Amino acid sequence: MGRVRALLGTTAVRLSALYLVLFAICAVALVFYVTALSDRMLREETQRSVAGELRAISTVYRGAGVAGLVRVIDRRSRRPGANLYIIAAPAGDIIAGNVAAIQPGVIDAEGWTTVPFKYQRFGDANEGEHFALAQIIFLPNGMRLLVGRDIGEPEQIRGLVRQALVLALAIMFVGAVAIWYFVGRRALKRIDHLSEASKKIMAGDLSQRLPMGGSGDEFDRLSLSLNSMLDRIGKLNEGLRQVSDNIAHDLKTPLTRLRNRAEAALVGKHDEGGYRKTLEEMIAESDQLIGTFNALLMISRVEAGSMVAEMSEVDLSRLACDATELYEPLAEEAGVLLTHEIAAGVKVKGNRELLAQSLSNLIDNAIKYVDGGDPATIVVKVTGGPGGVELSVSDNGPGIPESRREDVVKRFVRLDASRTKPGTGLGLSLVDAVAHLHSGWLELSATEAHNSAMPGLTATIHLPGGA
Amino acid sequence: MPPMLDTARCVAERQACEPRDKPGKTAHMKILIIEDDLETAAYLSKAFREAGITVDHASDGDSGYFLASENSYGVLVVDRMLPKRDGLSIISSLRAKGDDTPALILSALGQVDDRVTGLRAGGDDYLTKPYAFSELLARVEILGRRKGGRDTETVYRVGDLELDRLSHEVRRAGQPIPLQPREYRLLEYLMKNAGQVVTRTMLLEHVWDYHFDPQTNVIDVHVSRLRAKIEKDFGEPLLRTIRGAGYMMKAEG
Numbered sequence: 001m002g003r004v005r006a007l008l009g010t011t012a013v014r015l016s017a018l019y020l021v022l023f024a025i026c027a028v029a030l031v032f033y034v035t036a037l038s039d040r041m042l043r044e045e046t047q048r049s050v051a052g053e054l055r056a057i058s059t060v061y062r063g064a065g066v067a068g069l070v071r072v073i074d075r076r077s078r079r080p081g082a083n084l085y086i087i088a089a090p091a092g093d094i095i096a097g098n099v100a101a102i103q104p105g106v107i108d109a110e111g112w113t114t115v116p117f118k119y120q121r122f123g124d125a126n127e128g129e130h131f132a133l134a135q136i137i138f139l140p141n142g143m144r145l146l147v148g149r150d151i152g153e154p155e156q157i158r159g160l161v162r163q164a165l166v167l168a169l170a171i172m173f174v175g176a177v178a179i180w181y182f183v184g185r186r187a188l189k190r191i192d193h194l195s196e197a198s199k200k201i202m203a204g205d206l207s208q209r210l211p212m213g214g215s216g217d218e219f220d221r222l223s224l225s226l227n228s229m230l231d232r233i234g235k236l237n238e239g240l241r242q243v244s245d246n247i248a249h250d251l252k253t254p255l256t257r258l259r260n261r262a263e264a265a266l267v268g269k270h271d272e273g274g275y276r277k278t279l280e281e282m283i284a285e286s287d288q289l290i291g292t293f294n295a296l297l298m299i300s301r302v303e304a305g306s307m308v309a310e311m312s313e314v315d316l317s318r319l320a321c322d323a324t325e326l327y328e329p330l331a332e333e334a335g336v337l338l339t340h341e342i343a344a345g346v347k348v349k350g351n352r353e354l355l356a357q358s359l360s361n362l363i364d365n366a367i368k369y370v371d372g373g374d375p376a377t378i379v380v381k382v383t384g385g386p387g388g389v390e391l392s393v394s395d396n397g398p399g400i401p402e403s404r405r406e407d408v409v410k411r412f413v414r415l416d417a418s419r420t421k422p423g424t425g426l427g428l429s430l431v432d433a434v435a436h437l438h439s440g441w442l443e444l445s446a447t448e449a450h451n452s453a454m455p456g457l458t459a460t461i462h463l464p465g466g467a
Numbered sequence: 468m469p470p471m472l473d474t475a476r477c478v479a480e481r482q483a484c485e486p487r488d489k490p491g492k493t494a495h496m497k498i499l500i501i502e503d504d505l506e507t508a509a510y511l512s513k514a515f516r517e518a519g520i521t522v523d524h525a526s527d528g529d530s531g532y533f534l535a536s537e538n539s540y541g542v543l544v545v546d547r548m549l550p551k552r553d554g555l556s557i558i559s560s561l562r563a564k565g566d567d568t569p570a571l572i573l574s575a576l577g578q579v580d581d582r583v584t585g586l587r588a589g590g591d592d593y594l595t596k597p598y599a600f601s602e603l604l605a606r607v608e609i610l611g612r613r614k615g616g617r618d619t620e621t622v623y624r625v626g627d628l629e630l631d632r633l634s635h636e637v638r639r640a641g642q643p644i645p646l647q648p649r650e651y652r653l654l655e656y657l658m659k660n661a662g663q664v665v666t667r668t669m670l671l672e673h674v675w676d677y678h679f680d681p682q683t684n685v686i687d688v689h690v691s692r693l694r695a696k697i698e699k700d701f702g703e704p705l706l707r708t709i710r711g712a713g714y715m716m717k718a719e720g
Contacts, residue, residue: 280711283599283711287599290597291680294595294680310580310583322675325649326675326677326681326685326689327685329685329688329689329692330683330685330688332688333688353677353678353679356677356679357677357679357681360677360679360681364681364683367683368683
């Protein structure tokens, strides 16, 4: 019972049933239409032949009177497959003809009988009733003449049509079942395969992929999009795992330092000034840690795209001018020349805060790592065109070897192995994430590729143009 | 917010170690802290009291709203996520009744959007956890004094330094000091809040409209440039650095 219900619950069965019902309705309607049509044609044919015969008999009657009429009727009655003939007295008693009995009242009205009537021929009393249509005319002497035709034939045709209908319905039912079996059940099987694979994936095996039939049909397309979704999930998952590894590694170290400092202060003998110094160092260390946490959270949120809501028109030229101006004193103090080539009025659709922070990170990095350039120079550039907008920060420092450029974008990756410069190793990761959030990308290239000693680094944020 | 506790303790010690030299400035201020984490609330209350500020505390949204409606406070410090009633709804309900007590929202949600929603709900300032107590104190003090408002004054004076907000001219002892537009805005903000600690983040927010922490302390360089211009040839220092907190404009005596 449960199995049947499950079967009835499947889409394939429902579709087949719906198909069957619709086609049955159509077939029945068609059959009835055809039957009605043929019925009408047969009646018309009957009427035409009866009317013709009646005309001929009337002519005989006009020439030869009642005796001639009886004669012609007798003759015609004996032909094989003859029509029905009755000559009746004014009172309705049958005088001549080939009919033994007739439904009472039929002969009392002149003209065409509206419905088929019952009659009995001579000699076939045991064969049951026959139906006929007839035309009746009243002769001038009060006698009645009936000429009719048996309509047993049309009834037979109707029976044939009914048989055909039953046969057609049977074939349709078989067809529906076959369609369900071959098409529906196959589709059902594939859906079952999909659910099987999904279950495995849900159980934790993210490397599983949904099966493909190879025909490129709807199911393959579904599998394809689900598979690419899984790829994306896998990548995010991988990113998450990488981040947790990095957190474990890069946050444990400062936490350990923090703890050690506290412990050392606790066991050591210090005056108030000593304690205060330790506490201040610990606060600085905590702030650094918090900064790292915030940057990580920020990157995750930007990567998850949850900040898309606050997109508005941003004047990139203005933003770059402001950022340059913010860093200019710092650069000067570091002995770096910070200049800009900013095209006016370049606008993009984006998040001002994130773009400003990205540019700050790039300028900050450049100031930190430019040393070696002579004179150390940083150029902030904004160019805009219909093809896209570019926001770049170039320096003439040692640059980044081409092989490492992809790495530095990753979280916590710092080329400065000794880690003497302050920083979290997250700056470029954020810039990269922000560029992607804005449907753009971050490009790292050499400022002067031919200068092998000091190629410099140019970080360019490419953004789609036109706000 | 249990993860914040350690930081909170650190900041408490920092506060205890660095008493501010602001005699009587905010002694009359009374604030309401609506914070469900009792440990944070206790530490905040203690730290504010040490800074001379009277503190009431509510530990859930309903009682916080009740206290804020019944009493008059200088500033409300409202945690964003509270039991019974969320912090933003408290502020917007108060605003709807015409109560414009300055409100500072404390939140673990610190992204740009969160801050914007907080300010739209009627908050006057937004601080992301974890924060340094010195930052919170500086902001509360400035919010508390804002009621009097210096926005209507056309000339700010600190000692013999004058800033004319109409002509954008800065003079010290009658001598004009030419400033870049940004330096002018920096000085204007510092002088508007003369006698109050202004933190680096506050300067970034109000002078540059940046709501993130640049990795390097760019603000210090700007301030020292400004300081050089307004103090170089003049005797009395007016722009002080407050260790572990920020800056303050203040005339001697």
